[in-house]
Amino acid sequence: MKQLIYLDNAATTKTRPEVVQAMLPYFTEYYGNPSSVYDFSAPCKKAIADARETIAKSIGAKTNEIYFTVGGTESDNWAIKATADAYKDKGKHIITSKIEHHAVLHTCEYLEKQGYEVTYLDVDEFGVVKLDELKKAIRPDTILISIMFANNEIGTIEPIREIGEIAKEHGILFHTDAVQAYAHVPINVDELHIDMLSASGHKLNGPKGVGFLYIRSGVKIRSFMHGGAQERKRRGGTENVPGIVGLGKAVELAMADMDERAAKETELRDYLIGRVLAEVPYARLNGHPANRLSNNANFAFQFIEGESMLIMLDSDGICGSSGSACTSGSLDPSHVLLAIGLPHEIAHGSLRLTLSEENTKEQIDFVVERIKAIVQRLRNMSPLYEDFMRKSGKR
Amino acid sequence: MYTEKVMDHFEHPRNVGEIENPSGMGTVGNAKCGDIMRIYLDIDENQIIRDVKFKTFGCGAAVATSSMATTMVKGKSVQEAMEVTNKAVMEALDGLPPVKVHCSLLAEEAIHAALWDYAQKNGIEIKGLQKPKTDISEGEEEEEY
Numbered sequence: 001m002k003q004l005i006y007l008d009n010a011a012t013t014k015t016r017p018e019v020v021q022a023m024l025p026y027f028t029e030y031y032g033n034p035s036s037v038y039d040f041s042a043p044c045k046k047a048i049a050d051a052r053e054t055i056a057k058s059i060g061a062k063t064n065e066i067y068f069t070v071g072g073t074e075s076d077n078w079a080i081k082a083t084a085d086a087y088k089d090k091g092k093h094i095i096t097s098k099i100e101h102h103a104v105l106h107t108c109e110y111l112e113k114q115g116y117e118v119t120y121l122d123v124d125e126f127g128v129v130k131l132d133e134l135k136k137a138i139r140p141d142t143i144l145i146s147i148m149f150a151n152n153e154i155g156t157i158e159p160i161r162e163i164g165e166i167a168k169e170h171g172i173l174f175h176t177d178a179v180q181a182y183a184h185v186p187i188n189v190d191e192l193h194i195d196m197l198s199a200s201g202h203k204l205n206g207p208k209g210v211g212f213l214y215i216r217s218g219v220k221i222r223s224f225m226h227g228g229a230q231e232r233k234r235r236g237g238t239e240n241v242p243g244i245v246g247l248g249k250a251v252e253l254a255m256a257d258m259d260e261r262a263a264k265e266t267e268l269r270d271y272l273i274g275r276v277l278a279e280v281p282y283a284r285l286n287g288h289p290a291n292r293l294s295n296n297a298n299f300a301f302q303f304i305e306g307e308s309m310l311i312m313l314d315s316d317g318i319c320g321s322s323g324s325a326c327t328s329g330s331l332d333p334s335h336v337l338l339a340i341g342l343p344h345e346i347a348h349g350s351l352r353l354t355l356s357e358e359n360t361k362e363q364i365d366f367v368v369e370r371i372k373a374i375v376q377r378l379r380n381m382s383p384l385y386e387d388f389m390r391k392s393g394k395r
Numbered sequence: 396m397y398t399e400k401v402m403d404h405f406e407h408p409r410n411v412g413e414i415e416n417p418s419g420m421g422t423v424g425n426a427k428c429g430d431i432m433r434i435y436l437d438i439d440e441n442q443i444i445r446d447v448k449f450k451t452f453g454c455g456a457a458v459a460t461s462s463m464a465t466t467m468v469k470g471k472s473v474q475e476a477m478e479v480t481n482k483a484v485m486e487a488l489d490g491l492p493p494v495k496v497h498c499s500l501l502a503e504e505a506i507h508a509a510l511w512d513y514a515q516k517n518g519i520e521i522k523g524l525q526k527p528k529t530d531i532s533e534g535e536e537e538e539e540y
């Protein structure tokens with residue numbers, strides 16, 4: 001196999017071997033249905049309860065406020081659609097931002113078609129939601145504010161405490177998509193006044209296809225999956241026991257070494273950002289310079305296109321991602337990059353690299369050298385670069 | 396995601412560059428996805444394309460189709476070059492993913508634009524050649540999902 005330098009941890013992460021080990025017995029040994037009465041199923045029930053407790057503790061919640069789902073997308077859909085339904089007598093207005101994940105945005109667009117009104121808040125040039133706009137957007141019929149904890153593309157961490165306070169002051173429910181932030185930054189739902197929180201296992205070195213939704217007790221929320229009595233009748237369906245066990249283990253491990261991991265990632269991230277900005281001309285950093293996820297670096301290189309960059313990086317075994325129109329399938333550049341004010345052609349040259357603690361300085365050095373060569377090569381075949389050099393009299 | 400031929404032309408693009416004082420030059424863009432392609436032609440007095448160069452700001456498929464298209468028009472008469480359609484280029488590359496078909500249109504349009512420029516400058520008529528659009532996304536319909 002060719003070498004692999006994995007720098008796409010915002011897309012998904014490697015499942016920790018300890019997590020896999022913890023899951024294995026729940027396939028072949030303890031395979032009972034947790035809802036059954038016999039003793040054989042007792043370990044399954046207990047395993048779910050233990051995972052729930054680990055997770056509840058990690059955000060300062062109670063165990064009966066944690067509901068297992070298949071991941072971030074389901075949690076977002078559930079939180080938004082079910083509150084919209086349960087509170088429609090109070091009003092049909094929802095506030096979110098322009099930089100949410102599609103799991104939130106497309107859900108809101110769907111609700112608009114069902115007669116709800118949605119305000120999509122602007123963000124500033126760093127991707128931070130504007131609090132004064134939030135206050136202005138609130139109306140008597142506003143039932144929900146849904147703002148992500150941290151952005152998956154540019155890594156910007158939102159002012160969640162302030163948003164939570166504003167929501168609380170006005171008696172409006174506050175949901176946050178914490179898929180990128182949970183188990184990477186400390187979160188306490190009471191201190192931050194969060195009423196609902198979405199998280200996903202595969203972004204924190206846990207398994208894919210499992211996540212949870214935190215729902216503060218007292219929040220009226222409808223069942224999303226109608227079926228059996230699992231998850232206090234809120235979410236029917238036989239539990240994904242191995243997945244839930246894996247999620248619990250991943251959370252336990254991630255919470256234990258969070259600070260250490262973040263410090264290591266931050267150091268590497270800042271080294272990467274520092275070198276790229278110093279050594280590649282016409283490059284910029286997207287997202288907040290300080291308030292950003294410890295593993296996220298997002299650049300825009302002028303005059304070139306992201307997919308071409310990704311393919312060339314791939315031939316060196318480097319995995320990254322881009323918000324370029326050409327990679328989106330929809331021919332539109334990333335809505336996040338447009339929302340922070342990047343013109344189309346600059347959004348085109350975006351490159352997101354998201355690290356993990358497994359990455360080394362040597363890898364980053366190699367990646368920077370490759371980026372320098374690739375950017376130059378692509379610029380040499382770019383008509384935009386040619387025009388720019390002509391205009392600026394450099395040739 | 397791409398065929399071997401596409402990867403070959405992407406990794407080793409033929410005819411990248413510029414031509415000083417070209418006989419014809421055309422730049423077209425797809426404002427929708429933001430890509431831009433430029434073709435330079437050097438055409439001799441017998442209307443044979445002696446040399447061709449390109450520059451592309453776009454994805455892997457855009458680079459590969461530009462490269463392949465330049466190899467296909469080189470040495471041909473301007474009239475023969477009209478037969479290098481996006482379909483012919485795609486076939487020569489063993490196909491493109493459906494979302495990338497529009498990139499191959501860019502190559503065809505850029506060649507047409509360069510031929511148009513040449514025809515205009517020299518008062519020549521090339522059969523089947525129409526005034527090219529500068530933005531090929533014009534008139535494309537948005538799909539509902």
Ligand SMILES: Cc1ncc(COP(=O)(O)O)c(C=O)c1O
Pocket residue numbers: 010011070071072073074076101103148150151152177179180200201209211
């Ligand atoms: C911010 C955010 N929300 C939601 C999701 C969706 O999560 P999942 O893949 O678990 O459905 C992602 C994952 O890409 C994400 O980054």
Ligand code: FES
Pocket residue numbers: 325326327428430452453454455456457495498
């Ligand atoms: S040039 Fe944009 S998708 Fe091919």
